[in-house]
Every structure is written in structure tokens, then in C-alpha cells.
Amino acid sequence: MKKAKLIVGLGSCGIAAGAQDIYDYISSKVEGTSVEMGITSCVGLCHAEPIVDVLTAEERITYGNVDRKFADKLLEALQEGELPRENRILDSEEEKKYLEPQVKIVLKNCGVIDPESIDEYIQTGGYEALKKCLTTMKPEEIIEEIKKSGLRGRGGAGFPTAVKWSFLAASPSKIKYLVCNADEGDPGAFMDRAIMEGDPHAVIEGMVIGSYATGADHGYIYCRAEYPLALKRIKKAISEAEERNFLGENILQSGLSFHLDVKEGAGAFVCGEETALIASIEGKRGMPRLRPPFPAQSGIGGYPTNINNVETWVNVPRIILNGASSFNKYSYGKSFGTKIFALAGKIKRGGLIEVPMGLSIRNIVEEIGGGTTTGLPVKAVQIGGPAGGCIPDSLFDTPIDYDSINATGAIMGSGGLVVMDEKTCMVDVAKYFLSFTQKESCGKCTFCRIGTKRMLEILEKITEGKGEEEDMGKLENLAHHVNKTSLCGLGQLAPNPVLTTLKYFRKEYEAHIFEKRCPAGVCKALITMVVIDDKCTGCMLCKKACPVNAISGERKQVHSIDPDICTRCGICVETCKYDAIEVL
Amino acid sequence: MPLIDESTIPAEAKSLVSEIGSTPDKSIPLLQEMQRRYGYIPEKLVEAVAKEIGMPLAELYGVATFYSQFRFTPVGKYLIRVCKGTACHVAGTEMLYSVISDELNVDEGETTEDMLFTLTSVACLGCCSLAPVVMINDTVYGKLTTAKIKKILNGYRNEKG
Structure with missing residues (x-):
């Protein structure tokens, strides 16, 4: 048999699509031959899972939709020569459209390296940025470089990362904490899971650099318990990094000490909010509190704390190693670098994508995504999860940029991007998101607790065909109050899906209310x-x-x-x- | 998953605390470990653990009831989690849910009389490109139709004998 390495993509969604079975099957067949097995994580092409890469001395070919029968074919080909032409993904002109607009900075290792091997991470330049910091840079120079890059928080709000870090660095406290927020709660979003499953060391490296820049000596990765594979890989990566002295006491003989622990979230969406997350780490009910004091002044146990999202942390080593200009050359307005999206819903080529700031929604939906699975026209995209909004096709030329997206009434959010076609009812979508936020409201603020419930009841009434003319006004009025009187982002932004659908799809509400008709054919009482x-x-x-x-x-x-x-x-x-x- | 034997509760509480720790920040890990061992949070065990770590029972119970991960009733052999994420919603997860609910004759959070299946829904499993998705114990099933899920449930039923 020809000498080759078969690399199977074992991310959560690949495994769900049958990749583990393919891995076990091929492994049993190649035992004792010159074919070696390897694993990697999600390369983002979720629509083509299970994916197997064939690595020979000459090339690396990616095959998609691999089943046992096709695996047999691959093995036969390795015996006789010519590798099959079919099932190659990213080979056709059409599929190239998927890759061409993308820029992989954060995801460069995902689906390429074995996430359970620190050696593979090191071979691709891993921990070089950390070495560069410890040997050639002062903490303030690191913050300056991050500032120059223009990196803004990728959790959704878009706060400048360097400013956040400088607050923590300026604090004289002896104990300071760093937190990686991996409590990815938005339904329809899986960017952070894919990064942790695919490149866990990059998260660790980012945080160690952060600890050097800000003087924090302890860190937590707060990850939701619903991600068992991400948790397993990040824990393994931490223990390997400790063994190699990239973590722990006196890191690489530099005098820097930084300890990292994993905290498993217990299923509360509101814990994505900074102060609620801190309460949860302290072992309390995850309820937000009034700011100030900000976490940088008083966080975990009353000590200064800085929280960044997974994607933000992974950008750090990339920026340090290649310089701020390698990052901010991708820019639009006040947004720099790239943004990862989880492209899902009624889209042909769904998956995990990373695009430069400034690319339009139309580019993402039509070129990268290849349009809808149903062939029906795209009606809207829902961006930003339950705090985000629905953007209609008439605004698809909106560029990916924090401020442009905010102007539509949606938010960038953490990266959920769900595509909807004509068979999706927008009133039903608004009801769906509101029922989510209503359930997840912690109950502290009256309008968030009760106002969202009343809004949900009105939406239920409309979808049941019992809507009245004044209901739309009532919704807008309640939305205003929920937004103005809630302490945290959950309540403040909960009305967004309702407000954006009312703004852009008012006709659908009117059809439900006045004609007792659901144009998309979804609401059961009306069809x-x-x-x-x-x-x-x-x-x-x-x-x-x-x-x-x-x-x-x-x-x-x-x-x-x-x-x-x-x-x-x-x-x-x-x-x-x-x-x-x-x-x- | 075993039902807890009440006579072992004091010893069990001690073993949990010695394994996980007794500081206030260990409340969630303690509850998670309880659920890992029994599949649910036994009320009497929460009482014993609260006493063991010197935390008011109301406080520990308050934490337990705040987080949706924790369950207070025993679960069946197979825990069914129907994903209700955005992508699954758009792909018709409601229909799947009602088929499972009808097929097993249970509602949200309930367990079948033979203790075989417990039906729950979750906000998002993060396998959006395989929507609609259902997770049974640790296995994720994607791109489901009503016919497929019926077949899968039957498969689990037959394993029983």
C-alpha cells in the first residue's frame, strides 16, 4: 500500500454525522499497513461531513461525505495508485466560491492540525508569540500592539480589547483574574465550540500573553457543560501546556506565573453577561449586578478581573506573531480583522466561516453559502442570536462591521447567522427568540421578567390568529420599556428580534392580524x-x-x-x- | 443510573465534599458531580452536602434551581434531548418533538413508566448544520425526519430486552 496519512475530521458535528464510525472503520482496515491514521477537528465545511483528508508525499486532498463504501474505494486506490476524483470538496469552481472570500486568521489551524497534540500546534508556529512576548516585549508594548491592531471584543459588544486590558494592567491589586468566556449560549452559534475543539492551545496561548500584559496570575475558562468534547480537549491542552512549562510557575524561565482552571457552566444563558459569569464562577446564582464597579475594578472575589471571549483570545497570538498590520489590513470603518460566523438555517453550504470585515451579507449568503437548500429565495438572515435581529434581503449589501450592523437594528453578536427563506414565518421567528429570552431571564429586573412574558403572550395571540390591531403598538411600547429598564444586555436586547421583524416584515404581522393568514404557512392555527x-x-x-x-x-x-x-x-x-x- | 439509597447519604455527602472541596465556589461542581453519579439531584443529598460544607440549605438549593442543567427527578435509561436551537427550529424541530412526545406518551421533563426514556429539550447543541438534531445519551442524531426518529426510538426499545 502507498504511504499515506488519512486524517478524519472529528469535531462534534463531524462525529454526529458519522465521522467516528468512519475513523474506526478505516483504522481497523489499515492496521499493520503503511497507512497512518490521524485526527483533526472541524474545518468548517459542516455540509460535507464526514470529511477525510488524504495526505500523501505529494498532496493533501480533502474528501467529503465519506461513507464506508467510499472509504473502501479510497483504500483500494491507495493500493493501486490513482486517488478517486469524486467526492473531492473545494475542487469545483462552485465550491471554490466557498473558500475564496474567506480569510483564516483565527481558524487557521482548525481542521488542519490534530487538536490533541501539542507538538502539531508547536510545529505550526504555536507558542512562538508567547516566546516573542516573554523575550522581546514589555507588557505595555503588548497592549500597544493590540491597540494598534484595532481588535474589538468578539463576544458581541465590540469593546476595544486593549482598553479593557489597560484597565486591568493599571490596577495595583496583587491578585488579578483573567477569564475566557466560552459560555456560548446563543442558539444557532457554535464558533467557540469549534475553536476549542479544533485549536485549544491557541486559547491558552492568548490567555498567557494576556496574563503577561496585565499582571494577572490566575485564569478561568468558563465553558458550558453541553460541550463535552471541547471540555475534554481544552483540559488535555492545559495539562500538556503545563508539562511543557507554557503554563504554571515561572513560565519558560521568564519569572511569569499563570495558572488556568476550567469551570463548567450549568446551563444559564444569562451567564454570558460578565457580572453574571463572575457570580457563577463564585458559586452563586448567575445574576448580573449593576456596573460600576466594572469587573476590572471588582470581579471574582472582589479582585480585578478581565473577561474576553474565545475568539478574541485566539486573535491575540496571531496579532503578536504577525504584527498588528497583518490584522488591521482587513478593515471597514472602525472594525478590523475578521469575524467568524456559524452559517446555518436554510443554506446550501452551511458551516463555520471566517470573513474579513467589510464583506457584505450578500457575499456570505450567495457566494460562500451558495443560496438556499430549498432553491427558494432568501428572505432574511437572523444575525446575533436572541439579542440580534432579522435583516431583510433588501439590506443584504450591509457590510460586516459592528456599526453598520447596529444601524439595521440587529447586532453583530457572537456570530450566529441563520438564513431564512420564504417558508420561514417572521412572526414565528420573533416568538421563538422571545420565548428563549423570556425563559432565560434571571428575573432580577421587573420589565425583563414580566415585560418579556407579556410580549410573548401577545406574539402567541397573533400566531394563533387572535391578534388585534393595537397589538403591534403594544409590542413596540413594551419593547421600549424592557430595553430601557433592564440591567444587563439580555433584557436590553431581548426586544431586538421583535423590533426588527416589526420594522422590516410588518406586512407579515398585518397578514396574521387582519387577514388571519400566515403567508409562510407555518403558524398552525392559520393554515x-x-x-x-x-x-x-x-x-x-x-x-x-x-x-x-x-x-x-x-x-x-x-x-x-x-x-x-x-x-x-x-x-x-x-x-x-x-x-x-x-x-x- | 442508580436511585440513591437513603442510608448511604451521609457517607455519600462526605465523599463528594472530599473529592470536590467545600469552599463556596464549589457549589456548582458539587451539584454537577451529584448529577453525574445519580442522573439527578437527590433532595436529601443536597441537604446533607449543605450541612457538610456549612452553607445554608436555601442558598445551595437556590443555586441548584437557578441552572437548567440540574434535574430533581430520576431520569430514564435514555435521556432524549431535542435541540430547539434556531437552525433546528427553522428546520421543523417542533414536529419531531411532538412525534417523540406522542410516541412515548410523555411531556417535557417526564420519564416513561418503564424508566426507559426521559424527554427534554435543550436550547442548542451546536450542530446547526445537521438540523434538526436530537441527542440520546451521548449520541447525536442529525438531519432527522419523523420516520427516522421513530426508527431510532424503536432501536433503543429493542435493546432493552
Whole structure:
């Protein structure tokens, strides 16, 4: 057999798509041969999982949608010569559109190196930035370099990182803390998970550089418990970094000491907020408090604390090693560098993407994403998670930049980008996000606790076909109060999905309220399922699938659905092979 | 997962505290370890642990009830977590959820009488490109349809015998 290394992408979503099975299968077949096995993490091409890279002396070829049968084909080819042409991803002109607009600064190692091997990280320049800091830079020079780069917090709010660091550095306190916020709570977002699973040492290196720059001697990575693989890899990376003295006492004989612990979050969205996160690390209920004092003055245990998000931390070693200009050459307005997005929803090429600031939403949706899976026109993108908003296709030329996106009423957020087509109901989307924030409200502020509940009730009423004319005004009024009287970002931004859909998709609200109709065909109370006589073949599949026996009809006869029994669950639509059931 | 034997509670509380620690910041790790051992948070054990670490019971219980990770009733052999993230919502997770709920005849947080399945939903599992997604114990199932999930549930049922 030809000498080669087969590298299987084992990120959480790859494993869910069957990559572990492929890894085990190939491993059992190549035992004792010249073929070596390797693992890597998510390269971002989630739509093509499971992914196997074939590394030979000449080249590295990436194969997508690999099943056992195709794995056999690969192994045969390694025996006989010519590697297969099919299933190569990123080879066609169309697929190249996925990669070309992207710039990989943060994600450069994800899907390339073995995340469980510190040696592979070091071979790709890992911990060089730390060495550079410890041997040639003073702490204030590091902060100056970060300042020059223009790096802003990637957790969503976009606060300048260097300013945050300089607050902590200026504090005379002997005990100071650094925190990596990996409590990625936005539904529809998985950037931080992918980074921690794919390049955990980069997070550690960023934090050690941060400790040198600010004088902090202890750090926490606060990661949600729902990410078992990310937790496993980051813990392994910490112990390996300690063994090699990149962490711990007297790091690389420089006199710097920094200790890092992992804290597992316990499932509270509000803990993404800084003061709530600190309360949670202290073992309390994760409720936010009034600022000031800011965490840089009084954080964990009353000591000065600086919190940055995973993506922010990983940018640090890249900026230090290659200089601020390698980063801020990508710029738009006051935003510099790149931003990672988790592209999901009704998109053809979903996955994890990293784009330079200034690229338009249209570029992302149409070129990188390749349009919708359904072929239907894109109606909107939801950006920024439950605190963000829906941007309509008429504004798709908006560039990726904190300020431009804020101007639409949405926010950059941490990077969730969910694509919606004409079959997505915007009132339902607003209801969905509000039911999320309403459940996650910690209850401290009255308007966030009760106001979001009242807003949700109004939205439920509208989607049930009981909406009244004044409901839209009531929603806007409540949204204003929830925004103005909430202590933290959760409450302040919770109305955003409602406000942006009211602003850009008012007609859909009006259709629900005045015409008692859901244009997208989603809201159950406002739709009926009807058999299209010309298309129905009488195959009886839908009749068998219907859980409430609402469908009648003999074999080879046109079926019919009794609207009084039908629960609008949609199973018949999913089951029908002839598109013979229409939603009206 | 075993149901807790009440006679072992004092010893169990001691073992938890000696393994995890007794400072106030250990409250969440202590609760997480309890749930890891039993699949839920046994009320009597919280009482014993609070006493052991010298924290008012109300405070420890307050922490436990604040976080959605913690459950206070025993779970079945298979814990089903239906993802309700944005991508899954858009892809029709509601329909999947109601199929599972009908099939097992349980609602949110409930366990089937034979203690085989517990049905819960989670905010997001982060496998958005495989939407809609359901996680059963540690296995994630993606790109599901109602037919597929029925088949999967049947597979787990048959393992039982």
C-alpha cells in the first residue's frame, strides 16, 4: 500500500454525522499497513461531513461525505495508485466560491492540525508569540500592539480589547483574574465550540500573553457543560501546556506565573453577561449586578478581573506573531480583522466561516453559502442570536462591521447567522427568540421578567390568529420599556428580534392580524393542509403516517384531509413523495 | 443510573465534599458531580452536602434551581434531548418533538413508566448544520425526519430486552 496519512475530521458535528464510525472503520482496515491514521477537528465545511483528508508525499486532498463504501474505494486506490476524483470538496469552481472570500486568521489551524497534540500546534508556529512576548516585549508594548491592531471584543459588544486590558494592567491589586468566556449560549452559534475543539492551545496561548500584559496570575475558562468534547480537549491542552512549562510557575524561565482552571457552566444563558459569569464562577446564582464597579475594578472575589471571549483570545497570538498590520489590513470603518460566523438555517453550504470585515451579507449568503437548500429565495438572515435581529434581503449589501450592523437594528453578536427563506414565518421567528429570552431571564429586573412574558403572550395571540390591531403598538411600547429598564444586555436586547421583524416584515404581522393568514404557512392555527388532486397518486403513505387519522381515501384514489381532525403537524407533507399536499 | 439509597447519604455527602472541596465556589461542581453519579439531584443529598460544607440549605438549593442543567427527578435509561436551537427550529424541530412526545406518551421533563426514556429539550447543541438534531445519551442524531426518529426510538426499545 502507498504511504499515506488519512486524517478524519472529528469535531462534534463531524462525529454526529458519522465521522467516528468512519475513523474506526478505516483504522481497523489499515492496521499493520503503511497507512497512518490521524485526527483533526472541524474545518468548517459542516455540509460535507464526514470529511477525510488524504495526505500523501505529494498532496493533501480533502474528501467529503465519506461513507464506508467510499472509504473502501479510497483504500483500494491507495493500493493501486490513482486517488478517486469524486467526492473531492473545494475542487469545483462552485465550491471554490466557498473558500475564496474567506480569510483564516483565527481558524487557521482548525481542521488542519490534530487538536490533541501539542507538538502539531508547536510545529505550526504555536507558542512562538508567547516566546516573542516573554523575550522581546514589555507588557505595555503588548497592549500597544493590540491597540494598534484595532481588535474589538468578539463576544458581541465590540469593546476595544486593549482598553479593557489597560484597565486591568493599571490596577495595583496583587491578585488579578483573567477569564475566557466560552459560555456560548446563543442558539444557532457554535464558533467557540469549534475553536476549542479544533485549536485549544491557541486559547491558552492568548490567555498567557494576556496574563503577561496585565499582571494577572490566575485564569478561568468558563465553558458550558453541553460541550463535552471541547471540555475534554481544552483540559488535555492545559495539562500538556503545563508539562511543557507554557503554563504554571515561572513560565519558560521568564519569572511569569499563570495558572488556568476550567469551570463548567450549568446551563444559564444569562451567564454570558460578565457580572453574571463572575457570580457563577463564585458559586452563586448567575445574576448580573449593576456596573460600576466594572469587573476590572471588582470581579471574582472582589479582585480585578478581565473577561474576553474565545475568539478574541485566539486573535491575540496571531496579532503578536504577525504584527498588528497583518490584522488591521482587513478593515471597514472602525472594525478590523475578521469575524467568524456559524452559517446555518436554510443554506446550501452551511458551516463555520471566517470573513474579513467589510464583506457584505450578500457575499456570505450567495457566494460562500451558495443560496438556499430549498432553491427558494432568501428572505432574511437572523444575525446575533436572541439579542440580534432579522435583516431583510433588501439590506443584504450591509457590510460586516459592528456599526453598520447596529444601524439595521440587529447586532453583530457572537456570530450566529441563520438564513431564512420564504417558508420561514417572521412572526414565528420573533416568538421563538422571545420565548428563549423570556425563559432565560434571571428575573432580577421587573420589565425583563414580566415585560418579556407579556410580549410573548401577545406574539402567541397573533400566531394563533387572535391578534388585534393595537397589538403591534403594544409590542413596540413594551419593547421600549424592557430595553430601557433592564440591567444587563439580555433584557436590553431581548426586544431586538421583535423590533426588527416589526420594522422590516410588518406586512407579515398585518397578514396574521387582519387577514388571519400566515403567508409562510407555518403558524398552525392559520393554515390548512389540502391534497392537490392532480398530483395525488393514492399511494396511501400519508394516510399511514398521519398520527390522528385525519386522512381518508382508498388505494389509487385521490385522498382527502379532514380539517377538523387535522392537527397541522406537517407529517403528511414530509411523507408525500409527490408534493401533493399543499399548505394554505 | 442508580436511585440513591437513603442510608448511604451521609457517607455519600462526605465523599463528594472530599473529592470536590467545600469552599463556596464549589457549589456548582458539587451539584454537577451529584448529577453525574445519580442522573439527578437527590433532595436529601443536597441537604446533607449543605450541612457538610456549612452553607445554608436555601442558598445551595437556590443555586441548584437557578441552572437548567440540574434535574430533581430520576431520569430514564435514555435521556432524549431535542435541540430547539434556531437552525433546528427553522428546520421543523417542533414536529419531531411532538412525534417523540406522542410516541412515548410523555411531556417535557417526564420519564416513561418503564424508566426507559426521559424527554427534554435543550436550547442548542451546536450542530446547526445537521438540523434538526436530537441527542440520546451521548449520541447525536442529525438531519432527522419523523420516520427516522421513530426508527431510532424503536432501536433503543429493542435493546432493552
